[in-house]
Amino acid sequence: MLPEREIYDEEHAHLRQTVRRFIETEVAPNFARWEEAGIVDRAFWQKAGEAGLLCPTVPEDYDGVGGDFRMNTIICEEMAYSGFAGPAADISVHSDVCLGYILQHATPEQKERWLPGMVAGKTVCAIAMTEPGTGSDLQGVRTSAVRDGDDFIINGSKTFISNGQHADLVITVTRTGEGRGSGNMSLIVVETDRPGFRRGRNLDKLGQLSADTSELFFDNVRVPAANLLGAEGRAMNMLMSELPQERLIIGLTAIAAAQKAFDLTLDYVRERKAFGQAIADFQVTRHKLADLKTELSVGWAFIDQCIRKHLQHQLSTSEASMAKLWCAELQGRVVDACVQLHGGYGFMRDYDICRMYADARIHRIYGGTSEIMKELISRSL
Numbered sequence: 001m002l003p004e005r006e007i008y009d010e011e012h013a014h015l016r017q018t019v020r021r022f023i024e025t026e027v028a029p030n031f032a033r034w035e036e037a038g039i040v041d042r043a044f045w046q047k048a049g050e051a052g053l054l055c056p057t058v059p060e061d062y063d064g065v066g067g068d069f070r071m072n073t074i075i076c077e078e079m080a081y082s083g084f085a086g087p088a089a090d091i092s093v094h095s096d097v098c099l100g101y102i103l104q105h106a107t108p109e110q111k112e113r114w115l116p117g118m119v120a121g122k123t124v125c126a127i128a129m130t131e132p133g134t135g136s137d138l139q140g141v142r143t144s145a146v147r148d149g150d151d152f153i154i155n156g157s158k159t160f161i162s163n164g165q166h167a168d169l170v171i172t173v174t175r176t177g178e179g180r181g182s183g184n185m186s187l188i189v190v191e192t193d194r195p196g197f198r199r200g201r202n203l204d205k206l207g208q209l210s211a212d213t214s215e216l217f218f219d220n221v222r223v224p225a226a227n228l229l230g231a232e233g234r235a236m237n238m239l240m241s242e243l244p245q246e247r248l249i250i251g252l253t254a255i256a257a258a259q260k261a262f263d264l265t266l267d268y269v270r271e272r273k274a275f276g277q278a279i280a281d282f283q284v285t286r287h288k289l290a291d292l293k294t295e296l297s298v299g300w301a302f303i304d305q306c307i308r309k310h311l312q313h314q315l316s317t318s319e320a321s322m323a324k325l326w327c328a329e330l331q332g333r334v335v336d337a338c339v340q341l342h343g344g345y346g347f348m349r350d351y352d353i354c355r356m357y358a359d360a361r362i363h364r365i366y367g368g369t370s371e372i373m374k375e376l377i378s379r380s381l
């Protein structure tokens with residue numbers, strides 16, 4: 001079970017029930033089919049919107065419910081704990097990552113245009129930073145946006161973009177000036193029905209199979225300057241202000257999924273017998289589980305501390321990086337030990353732990369790799 005937490009109150013308990021119901025009725029019955037297809041149905045988005053599970057922090061003026069960030073964290077941790085990692089990632093990119101840029105940096109006119117659709121699930125959002133030639137090194141972005149009267153003309157390509165197949169809006173990191181400097185980078189929101197925009201194939205991944213991930217191509221895509229997010233040349237500042245939330249959320253997703261792996265393994269080793277006793281009764285098993293439970297408990301305490309700080313707008317880049325680093329690495333240790341405790345069954349796709357092992361691997365890579373997290377933390381020393 002997810003641990004009891006002091007950061008939540010009764011209103012949050014109600015939302016938790018709604019998320020669980022949604023998982024039971026809309027996700028579980030379709031999940032195997034989505035994994036097979038490599039993508040969720042489009043109806044998933046509308047149903048999530050109808051259930052109130054998208055963008056809960058959007059103010060009422062834009063058709064939202066104006067909740068605080070703990071509504072995002074509840075949806076995130078329940079989805080992650082369900083073990084349905086693909087749909088969990090889809091919603092998280094939309095509500096926890098993309099929305100932040102629009103809420104914090106869009107004009108009222110842009111919010112009016114984009115937010116109601118995002119809340120309703122009619123407009124799916126993606127963020128495109130990574131390119132074939134650059135991922136960790138964001139200053140290496142080459143996709144260009146050249147001013148032409150009241151428009152920008154965008155050329156370039158992006159890869160590994162979550163929600164790329166379903167996306168209606170892509171927050172695109174572009175280069176709006178000459179040279180590598182961070183002052184030449186801007187965020188432009190591109191509607192995917194513009195001429196010259198093309199989606200590549202849905203990429204074939206190790207895990208999170210139902211989360212669509214795509215290459216995107218921009219061939220002379222004309223976008224009005226009214227789609228510029230924040231000021232021209234300020235992309236790096238906006239990324240620096242929003243990436244901590246993305247990293248905190250990945251940390252939370254990782255620890256919630258790790259908790260699920262731990263819980264289902266505990267059940268398994270209590271049932272499974274060898275040499276006349278339950279696997280759980282071997283001292284080596286009990287000590288391994290005691291180690292993992294301790295690490296999980298420490299992780300939850302730190303994650304909650306970070307959520308609290310984020311609610312007060314005091315979460316630092318290095319703290320968010322520590323949350324992601326610790327929880328993603330911990331999840332790796334947990335799922336590895338859990339597969340081992342399942343023996344050969346842990347390697348079988350019929351067993352949830354097998355899928356959870358594959359799904360976990362990406363948390364040490366996207367949103368900034370563990371190595372990049374250590375770079376960011378070390379800068380604060």
Ligand SMILES: Cc1cc2nc3c(=O)[nH]c(=O)nc-3n(C[C@H](O)[C@H](O)[C@H](O)COP(=O)(O)OP(=O)(O)OC[C@H]3O[C@@H](n4cnc5c(N)ncnc54)[C@H](O)[C@@H]3O)c2cc1C
Nearest residue numbers: 127128129130134135136160161162365366367368369371
């Ligand atoms: C499933 C999936 C979904 C994704 N979703 C999105 C998305 O929605 N939007 C988006 O923009 N991107 C997305 N990404 C991209 C992801 O964020 C990048 O893959 C990640 O940041 C790493 O970049 P890279 O793949 O170019 O690796 P590289 O930057 O080439 O890194 C390769 C290796 O070198 C190491 N390395 C690089 N620089 C340093 C350094 N300074 N010091 C030490 N080691 C270093 C890295 O840690 C890594 O181990 C996604 C990726 C995947 C796989």
